[in-house]
Amino acid sequence: MSERIVITGMGWITPLGHDIESVWSNLLAGVSGITPIAHFDASTFPTTFAAQVKDYDWRPYVDDPSLHEGVGHNTGFALGAAAQAWKHAGLDAFADLDPTRLGIYLGSGEGSIDFDNYVASCLASWSADDRASDSVAWARTAAQRMTADREIEQEPNMPLTHLALEFNAMGPTYNCLTACAASTQAIGEATEILKRGHADVMVTGGAHTMIHPFGVTGFNRLTALSNRNDDPTTASRPFSRDRDGFVLGEGAGMLVLETLEHARQRGATPLAEIAGYGSTADAYRITDIHPDGRGAAKAMRDAMQHAGVGPEEVDWVAAHGTGTKENDSIETKAIKSVFGERGDAPPVSSIKSMMGHLIAAAGVVQAITAVLAIRDGKLPPTANLHDPAPDCDLDYIPLQARDAAVNTCLSNSFGFGGQNDTLILRRI
């Protein structure tokens, strides 16, 4: 392996807060960010709650808000998280960065549809007799109601585009959208770009919200969400016997990555290194994970091999741990196939038990948590885990955070459809 790639800045906007330290405190205290949905009237939906970002405005984070007026929630989260990371890395006070050597690799989700105007256009053009929409009537209604800004800002590359505007990034830029694996994949690929010498600094991470009517509808139809409407704060129960689905979250997390050499030259403090990355596909079914966790286990092995890390060196696994029946059993099986049984396998936790599932942004908030675990020697708990499922028989750090010597962490993200990504983060 050639160059070491280090994290020099981090930021996040999450359901548990808007800055690194307060969210970290909440995670260690087992606080839940889950509440009834306030973004729209979900009171009759099968699921009425989510982990929402509260009291947030992106404007204080940016230099010139006029560049970003009209952005979607996802882009707003991205701007705040990236501004924190940028400042944390000291890039706001570093004048010598060549814009063509500044790249961005995000794993961000699409924006949300202009629901009221979309629905109005559909219903205005609907013929119940033909069971078809009249596309001419649809077009005329929609053209009157929908706006360029609102539509264009839904494109999944818009968080990226706005970060490029904000930071004057003219180097290699990408957005990937491998569902729930996206931001882990983005971090892995950003690392590879730095290793090849195609940038000096990469901003990477992801932003997403699917807490909108069609997002919740889509996951409800898949029966993927918890329906524990009478007790939202404890609804996210990864690895529990009575888990009944995941809880939608939203937000963003961002990292600043650079080569160790570049960080040292400019006097930046490396927080941890991205030591390994594995990417695989289940190539099994669109609707199901491979029953042995074939692709998940391979992603973990590839990342460890890439990092030159043996199973005994991994101190903590940041699980994908969604709280669905299928994921948690199979992820456990995959972890055991890589590390062995409880006792041999490292402790595992799922921060989704508190923060919900940030979908495309889920991986980067795990990565940030891993860096903080390494920094402070503390492992966050899996909240609500009073009664583990029989086939979930690892040490999941139930209920209470724990002090531990943490040097190396593994973080998993698995996307709907079977794209799997794993990162190894290590103390520098």
Place this chain on the structure above:
Amino acid sequence: MTGLGLGIEATWTKATAGESGIGPIQAFDPAGFDCRIAAEAPPFKIRDHVPKTYRKATKVMARDIELAVVAADLAARDAGLQTPGTTNGDERSYAPDRVGCHIGAGLIAGEIDELTAALAEARTAEGASGGDFDMHKWGESGMSHLTPLWLLKYLPNMLACHVTIVHDAQGPSNTITCGESSSGLSIGESLRVIQRGAADLCFCGGTESKLNPMAFLRQVLTGRLNTTSNDRPADAVRPFDKRATGMAIGEGGGIVVLEAADTFDGRDGAQAYAEVLGFAASQTVNRQTKNRTPDPEGRAIGAAIQNAIADAGVSPADIDLIVPFGIGCPEWDRAEAAALRRVFGDRLAQVPVLSSKAQVGNCGAGSGGVDLAFAAKALQAQTVPPILNRDAPLDGLGPAVNEPTAADLRHAVVYSTGYGGQNTAIVLGRLEQ
């Protein structure tokens, strides 16, 4: 797959014959829009392009996904690959974990009829006139009229995921969503994955269909569509012509099989079109338009082209063919022309700059895959297709050439600049046959 045909030979034959794939939109009635032309993909049956055991899964494929599955099937067969998608037997050209898949995708719009049939069940009043949408009714019962797997039809990563399943590609897989640069970035990522030894072969490129009212409206709102030439679609798109008035939507895309030279050399029955020599990506920053157009000088576009040429270890003087983005929108074409003049200097007038969007339109996330296929095929055939609709070329570029031309083509550069400002360039070299 493009408006000209299914598969590389069909598209190439018609492209070199100077045909246009652009015509009146058939996919929906476009009378509500000022632009009513596009290059639609030719008819196909998705069932013919997947193994029998996978036919049921075609029910959860949006049109964009179907296009990717068909294009990957055509590419795998063209490459002579043995995968579960191309052969009934157990023979495999590669171990599954050595096969990667990086497919670019667009923002997939839901089918309006499918969704509205459910939305209509959640109105306040019954009957033909209906009533207003009622969110409570939607939550209680309306949404249950949607098929349970509805969401999975529209996730952009499903293009890659279905292809990985059909061809048992268990290696690295990604879905890049950067507008019209999605294909180029995906092909570049496959290149890097192969170069770093994480796979021996990758499916890459992209496909997209914007031929439904919602996706089409989003393009209308970008202000780039041609609204002046509905009555003469073949002449409508005029890349790098002073009289250009806007682009046409294309449907389709290109899936490309990239293969490591050493494993390719050991494979029976394999033939290659070209060698991938260089790749680069860059980002436009144009604050005046919030990156919704390139900067007038095309600075970042030029940087991507220059860096890809440098990555290939060649110089601009070694490039004999340019496959541009060139969508026929004046503001975009002018920025590209400025970038090309800067990179190629006076020689630009002698280097053919293709006009493929005049024939296949702008295939969105799929356009870079189509462009790369054109470049690879041209290098293999040592032929430049006709360059159409450029009677009054922008400064520095050569004029239209209405016939295909035999030429000594050593290297080609293919680039794109996506809506939002992501740019990518790839340099191909010819292979000695």
